[in-house]
Amino acid sequence: MIYFDSLASYPMLPEVSEELRLTMQAHFANPSASHMLGEQGKELIEDTREALAESIGAFASEIIFTSGATETNNLIIKGVVLPLLLKGKKPHLITSVLEHKCVLSISNYLESLGCEVTYLRPNFRGEIKPEQVKNALRENTVLVSLMHVNNELGTINPISEIGYICTTARVPLHTDAAQSYMKIETDVDDLNVDFMSLSAHKIGGPKGVGAAYIRDLKGLDISPIIHGAGQEFGVRGGTLPTPLIAAFGTAIGVFSNYYSLQQNMELKQQLLIGLQKLGVKYRVNGGEEVLPSCISLTLPCSNIEGLLRGSHQSLALSQGSACSAGSIEPSHVLTSLHFNRDEASKTLRISFSHINTAEDIQALLNEIAKYTKC
Numbered sequence: 001m002i003y004f005d006s007l008a009s010y011p012m013l014p015e016v017s018e019e020l021r022l023t024m025q026a027h028f029a030n031p032s033a034s035h036m037l038g039e040q041g042k043e044l045i046e047d048t049r050e051a052l053a054e055s056i057g058a059f060a061s062e063i064i065f066t067s068g069a070t071e072t073n074n075l076i077i078k079g080v081v082l083p084l085l086l087k088g089k090k091p092h093l094i095t096s097v098l099e100h101k102c103v104l105s106i107s108n109y110l111e112s113l114g115c116e117v118t119y120l121r122p123n124f125r126g127e128i129k130p131e132q133v134k135n136a137l138r139e140n141t142v143l144v145s146l147m148h149v150n151n152e153l154g155t156i157n158p159i160s161e162i163g164y165i166c167t168t169a170r171v172p173l174h175t176d177a178a179q180s181y182m183k184i185e186t187d188v189d190d191l192n193v194d195f196m197s198l199s200a201h202k203i204g205g206p207k208g209v210g211a212a213y214i215r216d217l218k219g220l221d222i223s224p225i226i227h228g229a230g231q232e233f234g235v236r237g238g239t240l241p242t243p244l245i246a247a248f249g250t251a252i253g254v255f256s257n258y259y260s261l262q263q264n265m266e267l268k269q270q271l272l273i274g275l276q277k278l279g280v281k282y283r284v285n286g287g288e289e290v291l292p293s294c295i296s297l298t299l300p301c302s303n304i305e306g307l308l309r310g311s312h313q314s315l316a317l318s319q320g321s322a323c324s325a326g327s328i329e330p331s332h333v334l335t336s337l338h339f340n341r342d343e344a345s346k347t348l349r350i351s352f353s354h355i356n357t358a359e360d361i362q363a364l365l366n367e368i369a370k371y372t373k374c
């Protein structure tokens with residue numbers, strides 16, 4: 001099986017699986033326990049907290065562990081908005097139509113409870129411009145939530161400039177950095193963000209663990225989504241999963257030994273030159289500056305559904321659409337770029353990782369050639 005789906009989940013790194021195996025066996029104690037075994041587990045957790053904080057230019061006291069970026073998005077957006085709704089206020093949230101599905105469902109839910117929501121629309125490349133945020137700000141805006149890198153196109157939003165506008169207007173900015181973390185620069189001060197969502201399995205770590213960065217956590221009134229026994233500064237209840245967090249720390253430590261700009265560029269180049277040589281018509285979506293390990297391609301003369309069916313057992317690819325309730329709906333991201341149903345169905349998201357080789361690209365090109373007429 002050739003894996004071209006690292007944006008859905010990055011292949012687990014060898015050091016990570018080794019760390020998981022070891023900690024699963026040795027660190028079964030509850031890390032909140034006050035005996036030595038508990039303390040040893042807690043130490044591993046605090047090591048990861050330190051490493052994570054350092055990797056984004058934050059303090060360890062501003063990091064909360066969660067089950068992943070989905071939960072973090074819930075914690076931050078609901079944590080800010082729900083207390084205001086409960087107090088009878090009418091808060092306003094700014095987000096965009098091409099956010100990850102979870103942010104859209106959180107926003108829709110809050111809207112149903114009386115929150116005002118502005119859904120910004122991207123330009124044809126899939127970017128949100130700082131000007132749009134500026135124009136959307138209102139007296140009652142309590143949060144701006146915009147993703148750093150889009151998970152279907154790889155497009156990079158100008159978060160730093162947007163953050164500058166938000167800071168000036170004294171409105172907090174949240175960015176979902178699940179796709180950008182460790183792949184491009186994600187320093188919280190450079191990006192001017194107050195909240196950030198991270199996920200371990202997008203950087204070769206285990207699924208089921210992620211983190212929230214919350215600037216100045218102690219001074220904020222964030223209400224928990226999961227109430228518990230006081231873990232994570234009272235912001236997120238539940239026994240911390242020592243092995244998952246330790247392995248997350250390992251991924252943070254070694255990911256950059258694997259993820260290579262050079263390798264990603266070469267694979268992308270080889271793919272595009274290969275398509276040109278074959279005479280396959282294609283269009284690259286998302287503009288010039290996208291995440292190096294991602295490419296979204298529309299192939300107007302290719303039978304992408306046939307390709308996906310035919311290569312189901314040999315290639316792991318992602319179509320620009322998601323199956324829901326038996327019918328294939330075009331992806332909300334592509335729809336927001338005004339793709340029609342046909343264009344969306346002819347769009348492929350190909351995402352690379354360190355395990356991909358030139359032979360993999362050749363195999364992909366051979367498959368595409370089989371399903372292309374013209």
Ligand SMILES: *Cc1c(COP(=O)(O)O)cnc(C)c1O
Nearest residue numbers: 068069070100151178179199210
């Ligand atoms: C993968 C992803 C998520 C979901 O993260 P989980 O840790 O799987 O919950 C959220 N946002 C973006 C941009 C993602 O790519």
